[in-house]
Amino acid sequence: MGKTRNCIACGMPMTRPEDFPGGDATKDYCVHCARPDGSMQSYGEKLDSMTGFMVKTQGLDPGAARKLAAGMMSRLPAWKDLSRNSP
Ligand SMILES: [Zn+2]
Known part of the structure; x- marks a missing residue:
């Protein structure tokens, strides 16, 4: 726990729940790389x-x-x- 993860699609460090799409920390990509429905952008x-x-x-x-x-x-x-x- 507490290890910084980086978005697989843009490299941004994801440290807070709001960095994840919909606050879902199981995602490998950040909120900026997600579509409004929460799936990853192409x-x-x-x-x-x-x-x-x-x-x-x-x-x-x-x-x-x-x-x-x-x-x-x-x-x-x-x-x-x-x-x-x-x-
Ligand atoms: Zn990203």
């Missing part, structure tokens, strides 16, 4: 939202942000296998 959905986030927060152009987002996601457990198949 690769495409997460790529879109990470791209949008970086455009907004870092002022990158969408093409550069998308490449950066894809690179980050390729290192996360949820997408590792996916990105190996589609370089």
Whole structure:
């Protein structure tokens, strides 16, 4: 108990119940990676939202942000296998 877990889809540390979708700490992904119904977002959905986030927060152009987002996601457990198949 008390060990920090990281979201498999975005890498965010999940330390509080409200970091989990619906407060369900058995989930491997965080509230930001969940759909409103509590299921995990797809690769495409997460790529879109990470791209949008970086455009907004870092002022990158969408093409550069998308490449950066894809690179980050390729290192996360949820997408590792996916990105190996589609370089
Ligand atoms: Zn996440």
